[in-house]
Structure formats: structure tokens, C-alpha cells
Amino acid sequence: MNPEVIILAGLYDFAVDLVVAELSAIGTSYVRLNREQLSDYQLCLDPISSVLTIRSNSVDFVVTSDHLKAVWFRQPVFLRNTPSEALSLSEQLSRSQWSAFQRALTVFDEAAWMNHPQATYLAECKPYQLMIARRCGFSVPKTLAGNDAGQFRAKFLDAVVIKSLDTVLLREGDNCLFTYTTISSSDALTEANTSAAPLFVQQLLDHKTDLRVTVVGDRIFAVKILVHGAGIEGDWRVASRDSLTYVDVSLNPRTEAACIDLARQLHLPFAAIDLVETPNGVFFIEVNPTGEWGWLNTSERRIDSAIANWLSRPVTHRNSPHA
Amino acid sequence: MSEHILLTLAKKRPFSASPSMPADAYFDQALGRWLVAGGFYVDGYQTGPTTKKCDQETGEDQKGE
Numbered sequence: 413m414n415p416e417v418i419i420l421a422g423l424y425d426f427a428v429d430l431v432v433a434e435l436s437a438i439g440t441s442y443v444r445l446n447r448e449q450l451s452d453y454q455l456c457l458d459p460i461s462s463v464l465t466i467r468s469n470s471v472d473f474v475v476t477s478d479h480l481k482a483v484w485f486r487q488p489v490f491l492r493n494t495p496s497e498a499l500s501l502s503e504q505l506s507r508s509q510w511s512a513f514q515r516a517l518t519v520f521d522e523a524a525w526m527n528h529p530q531a532t533y534l535a536e537c538k539p540y541q542l543m544i545a546r547r548c549g550f551s552v553p554k555t556l557a558g559n560d561a562g563q564f565r566a567k568f569l570d571a572v573v574i575k576s577l578d579t580v581l582l583r584e585g586d587n588c589l590f591t592y593t594t595i596s597s598s599d600a601l602t603e604a605n606t607s608a609a610p611l612f613v614q615q616l617l618d619h620k621t622d623l624r625v626t627v628v629g630d631r632i633f634a635v636k637i638l639v640h641g642a643g644i645e646g647d648w649r650v651a652s653r654d655s656l657t658y659v660d661v662s663l664n665p666r667t668e669a670a671c672i673d674l675a676r677q678l679h680l681p682f683a684a685i686d687l688v689e690t691p692n693g694v695f696f697i698e699v700n701p702t703g704e705w706g707w708l709n710t711s712e713r714r715i716d717s718a719i720a721n722w723l724s725r726p727v728t729h730r731n732s733p734h735a
Numbered sequence: 736m737s738e739h740i741l742l743t744l745a746k747k748r749p750f751s752a753s754p755s756m757p758a759d760a761y762f763d764q765a766l767g768r769w770l771v772a773g774g775f776y777v778d779g780y781q782t783g784p785t786t787k788k789c790d791q792e793t794g795e796d797q798k799g800e
Contacts, residue, residue: 423762449764471765591746
């Protein structure tokens with residue numbers, strides 16, 4: 413079989429199951445490869461002819477440029493190597509080389525990519541996101557990145573938002589550590605507790621309500637995230653599940669246009685954008701190039717269907733990520 | 736030197752390499768989907784409030800590799 417769509421995913425990326433169901437329903441052929449299972453297949457790529465064969469006991473695919481419409485790339489673009497314990501030689505080799513093999517599928521450069529790893533790599537950089545968001549017309553919070561506590565305290569006199577520059581997901585024995593966005597006094601930032609690693613310090617936006625905007629091509633799914641029916645100070649992810657509601661909202665035309673423009677400038681057909689609504693207007697917080705969306709999918713909010721339809725677009729729409 | 740403020744603020748929880756799932760769940764390579772005895776493991780739409788990644792926050796963008 414010659415699949416029309418390649419999905420590069422993770423084994424426990426359950427939202428992918430929803431898109432796979434939609435692809436089946438609309439008759440688009442696909443192959444899903446999970447990074448944890450790549451060695452279960454016999455894979456062979458001819459990069460010159462752009463032909464990939466995928467074989468196992470249960471599948472037999474030949475991927476060719478002629479038939480391939482799209483690649484859905486849901487993979488990390490760089491390894492963070494925080495396993496807490498030493499990886500065996502075999503594990504180190506497997507991680508680095510399979511990661512490179514997945515990137516090698518960029519030889520299918522006539523297919524539409526959601527998202528291209530090159531675009532994801534750059535868009536993962538939070539300072540770069542802020543700069544582009546400002547260009548797109550968003551208001552953005554005052555921000556400093558670095559390890560200079562003196563400058564942090566000088567710029568921000570009162571409460572500040574403290575965030576990591578990149579996701580902090582660390583292992584310590586049988587535990588893992590994760591950092592959320594935290595509100596703190598700028599006085600708490602000292603040379604002693606900041607110099608070892610850079611961080612993000614931002615203006616605190618009071619009385620905020622979080623907005624999540626999921627962009628799929630030209631489609632927009634916007635929700636307001638409420639805790640007990642109201643906005644929440646700080647990181648909503650620390651709230652209990654039962655207290656959360658996601659309410660569909662219509663963005664004002666300027667914000668909607670800025671979201672589409674941001675995704676376009678970052679070359680991201682898919683983007684999960686975090687905004688906050690405040691008494692002083694809507695502010696851009698960050699964009700997640702491979703963000704999660706399964707938690708928002710409902711019968712009225714069919715993000716799965718929008719992704720499947722984008723991946724199944726006619727060949728004539730290739731290389732036009734927002735068509 | 737004191738601990739970095741990001742470490743001080745980090746939330747700690749037991750590490751789990753995989754989410755809690757039904758014992759009979761298995762991944763069908765040909766379908767590209769998870770199955771359980773009664774059919775698909777993930778089917779239809781989410782109902783009610785949920786949070787990202789089965790409450791295992793690992794950051795977005797597939798960072799929990």
C-alpha cells in the first residue's frame with residue numbers, strides 16, 4: 413500500500429488515535445509510526461529517490477512522493493536527555509539515530525508538513541516567539557531572560573511571573589520534577605538562586621483569564637479556561653480537574669488575525685497559542701508548535717476532524733501550509 | 736550557593752514511564768490505534784473537563800521523551 417499520510421507520533425499520544433479515526437472515515441490512507449516502536453519495523457529509506465519501505469508482521473507500506481500528501485510530525489525536535497540514570501550504549505545509539513531517521517523523512521519535501529521540524533525548532537524558542545508575536549500586533553508582557561538578578565529586580569519592582577526558558581522536566585530517582593509558571597516577589601530573585609541557569613521573568617498580568625487558541629490551517633478553535641467559572645491568577649494547570657471548564661469564545665477580529673499571522677510567520681500549520689485576557693486587553697503568552705489538543709476535542713469542537721482534513725488536502729494545495 | 740529558584744519552585748511527583756491503562760489494552764500497528772477488549776481505547780470525544788495528557792503534565796511539544 414502507498415499511504416497518503418505519514419504520522420510520526422508517540423505510543424501514548426492518544427489524541428493521534430482520534431485523527432487516525434477521522435482519516436479512516438474520510439478514506440485517507442495513512443501509516444502511524446511511534447518512536448518507541450521504530451525498531452519493531454524493517455524501515456528502509458532511499459533518500460535520492462525519496463522512497464521509504466515500512467515492513468513488519470502486520471504492515472507493508474511503500475511511501476513515495478507521488479502518493480504522499482502530508483507528514484504529521486509530532487516529535488521532539490531536540491533531545492533533552494534527562495533520564496536520571498545512565499542510558500546503555502544501545503539506548504543512546506537508538507535514541508540519537510532513530511531521531512535522525514525521523515528527521516531524514518524531510519526528503520519528502522513535496523508533502524505538506526504539520527509541522528516541519530525546522531519550523532518547530534525555531535518556534536520552540538520562547539524569546540523568538542515573543543518577538544514575532546509583537547510584530548504580528550499582539551501585546552506582550554514585559555520580559556527579561558537570563559541570570560542577572562540585579563537587572564530583574566531593577567526592571568520589576570513588585571510581583572513578577574517566573575518561568576523556565578524551556579520546559580523543565582527533570583528526574584530525581586523515582587520522582588520527576590516539573591515547573592509551572594509561578595508568581596513571586598522580584599525581591600526573591602537573588603544572584604545565589606539565579607546565576608546557575610537562565611530563566612524567564614515577566615510582568616505580572618493581573619485579573620487575567622486564560623485563552624487557548626488552537627490554529628489548524630486557517631481554522632481557529634478558541635476557548636476560555638475557567639476555574640470555578642472565573643479566571644485564575646497564576647498557572648491554571650495546578651487547579652483540580654473538577655474545577656475547570658473550557659468555554660468556546662469568539663476572538664475579536666484583530667486577535668484572530670494576529671493568531672493566523674503568527675502561525676503563518678512561524679510556518680506552523682498547527683499552533684496551540686496561549687493568550688490572556690486582561691482589563692488592559694489581550695496579551696500573547698506563548699505558542700506550542702506541537703501542543704496538546706485532545707483535552708479540548710468535543711462533538712462541537714472537532715479539532716481532530718480539522719487536522720485530518722488538513723492532512724488529506726488535495727495535492728494541488730501542497731507547499732501552501734495555510735491553504 | 737542556594738538551590739536555583741526553578742528547582743525550589745518545581746513540583747515533584749512519582750515518575751511513571753507510561754500512563755495507567757487497562758490490562759488488555761494493546762496497540763494495533765496496522766490500524767495505528769489502541770484497542771481494548773470492547774473496541775477502541777480512545778473513541779469519540781472527550782466528555783467533561785479534562786487536563787492535558789491524562790493529568791501527567793510533561794510540558795507540551797512531546798518533550799517527555
